[in-house]
Amino acid sequence: MVTAAAAVLTLAAASAYAAPSRGRGIASSLSGSSSMSFGLALITADQKDLNSVIDHYGGTNPGLKNIGSGLEVFAEYAFRFDRSIYGLVFRPSYFMQSTDGKCGSGSCEYKLNGLTFFPMLRLTPLENDFIKFYMQAGVGYGNLKASVKQDSASGDFSGSAFGGMAGIGVNFCFTESHCMTIEGNVRYLPIERNTSDGVSGTFDPNTSGFSQFERGREVEYNGNDLSTTLSGIQGVLAYTMNF
Structure with missing residues (x-):
């Protein structure tokens, strides 16, 4: 759904911008303004499989949440075409998520730490000298690493996967x-399969919550591939500098 929205916005931008740019040359069609943003984001990434592992292994001690x-922390470069509501956004981010505490006998x-990169199309339909309201959507890539x-x-x-955001x-x-920037986004980026990069000790299938956790093999929970996610509802607060 998010990917479809990105495709619709991209086609709209292409058709709207192509007509007035005919015959003007590459230099004039790419004129516009730029901005850089730096910000923080909270995202409701529900790690349901890992939380099931936590509940299984730490069930005797509810102190482990x-x-x-x-x-997430991110940087962003945005380019807005001259005399147009359309712009392009390139946003890399670094994702962090964790929990720790007592569980079982120890x-x-x-x-979880990850990287994402999302190019997006941005439309700014309403603005004045103080407020600029925009919509955005795009397709991107994410890589997520977990340490247990x-x-x-x-x-x-x-594991890694492609996904969409709007x-x-x-x-x-x-x-x-x-400027100060406030955003609300929905991101869809599930990672259905994860492969072990290294193991020290033994994760007992009967007690650890992992039915398979061996180096070089897919990690499994309850006999199925253990999934992680970078999906969720995202709230953003950022500083933006126009130039």
């Missing part, structure tokens, strides 16, 4: 160059 929302730690520790056993696994945002510009 499930993995909650994730935190301690446990679950950490259960007592004396530890291991890493990772949302709306507002720039509150206090000067022509300096």
